[in-house]
Amino acid sequence: MIYIDKEVDTPLYEQIYRQIQEDIISGNLAPGTLLPGIRTLAKTLGVARNTVDKAYTQLAVEGYICPRKGAGFAVESIRDSKRSGEFQSLSCRVSANPGRKEEQKLPYDFQYGSFPDECFPKSAWKKHLLEVLASPYSSAHMTRYQDKQGNLSLRCELRNYLYRTRGVVCTEAQILIGCGLHYSLDSLCKLFASHKRIAMEEPGYNGAKEVFQNNGFLIRHIPSTEYGLDFSQLKALDVPAVYVTPSHQFPYGTVLPISKRRELLEWAAEEKAYIIEDDYDSEYRYDANPVPSLQSIDGHERVIYIGTFSKSLSPSLRVNYMVLPQPLLPAYHQMFSSYSSPVAWLTQEVLADLLRSGDYTRHVRRMCAAYRKRHDAFVQQVSKQFGSKILLHGQGAGLHFLWEFSEGVRAERLIQIAEKAGVRVYPVTPFWSVSEACPPNLLFAGYSLLNEEQIQEGIRLLRQAWAPVLCNT
Structure with a gap:
């Protein structure tokens, strides 16, 4: 200028x-x-x-x-x-993004979250996109601000889908369409702003932790191990809400058993507190039928249910959804009365069409079958290459594993050695509130970006690179 x-x-x-x-x-x-x-x-x-x-x-x-x-x-x-x-x-x-180190691209990246291009259902998406654009209904909505809760058509389809697949009981009036977990949690922080306290799992998802910290919340931690969550001290924490991942704890991958689910629900009912249930990857369960959501057995309307399209379709769509309990709706409508939906009307309408036609369900079924094979290839190759030297946490579901090595093995060193061999695996310290509390013999590996052959070759290279370190343990 x-x-x-x-x-x-x-x-x-x-x-x-x-x-x-x-x-x-x-x-x-x-x-x-x-x-x-x-x-x-x-x-x-x-x-x-x-x-x-x-x-x-x-x-x-x-x-x-x-x-x-x-x-x-x-x-x-x-x-x-x-x-x-x-x-x-x-x-x-x-x-440069100050929150993320600029990393060199490696041939075998065991990252978590992104997917290969071929996983997106381009043909189905294009078909429904053209159908929506050709509809006379679209011209009346494409150029207008949308309801703050999102398209009614998508909320209606989600209500049916969530009941059928996750047992979630709600009306379309309780569903809020958002542009990602951070957006939904940020909205909840505003609803709970008068309390500024929350409990969450330790270790737990660092993205959620960051939202709570950015909103000035005091975070109390619930101990989580490979055996599950410990709620014994929950009453003493004096918090109005707790954030959990009960169907696939992040990062350990454990499933919260029914006894602890009921214990958590009883605490919420007695304390008049709320449970934020992050059901982030419920589509991917390989060893049994999907675990019913915590919301589905809540008899007191204390569960706030959050799900996403990021793991089933694409994280770049930036679409998730939240089901608010009825008691929170008046406060939500008052606080966000002038807001508009953060997700494009066209994207929401195409998603509604995908759900209505059954194409979305068929796509999820194909994705689950494909990632079951990758999961099995991962487990078999780790067993073949490492035997008892590695314990995998999180088998049977999801898109990642937590690797546990013998005591004395430092994951930080293994990560560095792996990178020199062209393989990227990740530290788990970001999931602990205090990095010193993180066991030094754990590392994190996802497999959403790799096919079966790449998974097998990557693990073979890891065994080759780590042999001098692991053979002494």
């Missing part, structure tokens, strides 16, 4: 020249970029054409720009190591 100051003594053409020169040196104007035409820029800045022409001529003489036949002037490639280095360094500092 060029600014002209007619109150200073600097000639107008020189002001234009200096600002364009600075943008070229700093890299804000990349080589090949076409400058605005002389007439256009003169009109924009409110100066004479001769003024712009004189500035462009000076830039061209000095080699910053060059004329292009029929296209005006284009930025030339220049080298000014001192200046460009300064601006490049600044650019890197500004653009």
Whole structure:
């Protein structure tokens, strides 16, 4: 953006020249970029054409720009190591995500969350997208702000789907469509703002922890081990809500047994507290039928149920849903009365069509079958390559494992060795509130991005790379 100051003594053409020169040196104007035409820029800045022409001529003489036949002037490639280095360094500092280390891409990445391109049902999505666009109903809604809770059509389909697959009992009026777990938890933090206290699992999902911390909540921790959650001290914590992942504890992968589920529900009823149930990957259960949701056995309306399309369709869709108990609805409507849905109407309507047609259920069935094979390949290969040297937590469900090694083995060192071998596995310290409390012999590995052959080869490379360390334990 060029600014002209007619109150200073600097000639107008020189002001234009200096600002364009600075943008070229700093890299804000990349080589090949076409400058605005002389007439256009003169009109924009409110100066004479001769003024712009004189500035462009000076830039061209000095080699910053060059004329292009029929296209005006284009930025030339220049080298000014001192200046460009300064601006490049600044650019890197500004653009880098401070919360995530920039990582080199490795051939075998046991990350968690992203999926291969072929997993998205492109044909079905395209079919329903075109059907929605062709509907006369769409033209009446595409250009309007939507209900803060989301499209009614999607909420109705979700009500039926959740009852059928997770036993969730609710009305469409209780369902809120959101743009991810963080959005939903942030909304709940506003509803519970007068209390500013919450309990959650330790270890637990660090994304949820970050939302609570950002909202100034005091977090109390419920101990979680490979044997499940310990609710013995829950009453003493004095919290109005607790965040849990009962159907597949994150990261251990355990299932909360019915006795502890009832214990938790009784606590909520007695204390008039709420349970936030994050049912983040309920579609992926391989050793038994899906575990009924905690909400499905709640007789006192104390469970806030949260689910997502991120694990079944794509995390980039940014669509999840939350079921609020009836007692919380008046406060929600009062607090968010002027809000609109954060998810595009078109995306919601396509999802509603997918659910209504049965295509979504068929897609989930295919995804579950595909990832069952990957899960089994993972377990079999770990057993083949490592035998009893590794204990896998979280078998039978989900898209990740927690690896436990013998005492004395430090996962941090194994992660470094693995990276040199072209394999990425992950630390578990982010899931503990105090990193020193995290057992040093645990690491985290997901398999949502890899196929069976890649899983097997990646684990084989890990055994090869780790052999010198593990053979001494």
